Amino acid sequence: MATDRNAKVTWTGSLMEGSGRIEGVTSGAFGPLDVTWASRAEAPDGRTSPEELIAAAWASCVSMALSHALAGAGTPPERLETSVTVTFQPGEGILKAAIEIVGTVPGIDHDGFVAQAEGAKQNCPVSKAMTGVPEVTLAATLATA
Amino acid sequence: MPRIVRDADVVWEGNLARGAGAITAASSGAFEALPYSLPTRIAAPEGKTSPEELLAAAHGGCFTMSLAGELTAAGTPPGRLDVHCRITMDEVEGKGHLIVHSALDVRARVDGLDAQALAKAVDAAHAGCSFSSLLRAAGVGIDIETTLDG
Numbered sequence: 001m002a003t004d005r006n007a008k009v010t011w012t013g014s015l016m017e018g019s020g021r022i023e024g025v026t027s028g029a030f031g032p033l034d035v036t037w038a039s040r041a042e043a044p045d046g047r048t049s050p051e052e053l054i055a056a057a058w059a060s061c062v063s064m065a066l067s068h069a070l071a072g073a074g075t076p077p078e079r080l081e082t083s084v085t086v087t088f089q090p091g092e093g094i095l096k097a098a099i100e101i102v103g104t105v106p107g108i109d110h111d112g113f114v115a116q117a118e119g120a121k122q123n124c125p126v127s128k129a130m131t132g133v134p135e136v137t138l139a140a141t142l143a144t145a
Numbered sequence: 146m147p148r149i150v151r152d153a154d155v156v157w158e159g160n161l162a163r164g165a166g167a168i169t170a171a172s173s174g175a176f177e178a179l180p181y182s183l184p185t186r187i188a189a190p191e192g193k194t195s196p197e198e199l200l201a202a203a204h205g206g207c208f209t210m211s212l213a214g215e216l217t218a219a220g221t222p223p224g225r226l227d228v229h230c231r232i233t234m235d236e237v238e239g240k241g242h243l244i245v246h247s248a249l250d251v252r253a254r255v256d257g258l259d260a261q262a263l264a265k266a267v268d269a270a271h272a273g274c275s276f277s278s279l280l281r282a283a284g285v286g287i288d289i290e291t292t293l294d295g
Contacts, residue, residue, distance in 0.1 A: 002235040002245070003187050005198035009205040009230070014222035015214035022206055025198045027190035030176045035206050039173070041149055048175035050210070050276055053203035055153035060168050060181055061196040068161035076160040083171065088149040093275040095148070125234055126196050129244035132282025 041090060051086040051094065058126045059084040062099055065124035069116045070105055079104040096135040104143045114140045168194065197232045204247050204276045205230035212270035216255055219266055227252040246286045254294040263293050
């Protein structure tokens with residue numbers, strides 16, 4: 001079954017001096033969120049940006065895929081903390097995504113965890129939609145008790 | 146122009162079917178600890194966001210800025226752009242769940258612009274939008290509907 005999710009965005013004025021707003025989304029979970037070119041390309045000043053939203057989408061997708069894989073291997077996670085950093089170069093595009101995962105996973109060793117994390121990085125739907133990103137790195141570690 | 150870096154943080158607890166996560170915009174703080182789960186990702190959202198919804202916001206935001214830039218460069222900065230983005234995830238035979246489609250519905254109110262000039266700007270925005278480029282590279286279908294508001 002296909003799943004659809006929607007977002008509505010408005011923009012007024014030129015790119016540099018104008019401003020935009022992510023008015024709302026299907027779920028109503030967030031919005032309105034203001035966006036501007038300055039807050040995208042320089043300091044965020046409390047405003048989100050397409051790159052931050054991609055980072056959020058990717059981190060949430062990889063976390064789900066990894067929880068699924070770990071449970072399938074008989075070692076469901078207690079907790080996964082995932083950070084994704086997206087690097088954007090105006091004029092060139094999105095150059096890099098760095099995925100960092102710290103897991104609390106009873107019954108698995110470091111190598112086993114890294115292998116599952118690598119699989120999640122390869123296979124989650126957002127990763128498969130972002131195969132055009134030239135460099136995607138993964139750092140996966142187990143939390144020290 | 147220097148490289149731009151943006152971060153997001155997610156915490157997930159438990160297995161996929163019964164676990165739950167929370168999503169934070171770590172660079173800006175624009176949203177914090179938004180809850181999400183598998184049931185609300187694939188069925189009714191029940192007020193919870195999902196990776197696909199965040200992608201819809203990202204693509205809508207990226208394309209809108211790209212179009213504002215193209216219209217500005219053409220000497221016809223927009224009065225107002227309304228862009229709706231719909232991201233579709235589906236299970237594809239032999240490939241599992243994939244992002245299969247993004248649909249952009251664009252309404253533009255721009256003084257001095259005709260439909261042909263708008264279509265040209267939309268094409269350029271689509272070519273230049275970094276998110277559109279990534280979806281194209283991954284083979285994700287993209288459709289754009291454009292309406293010029295008088």
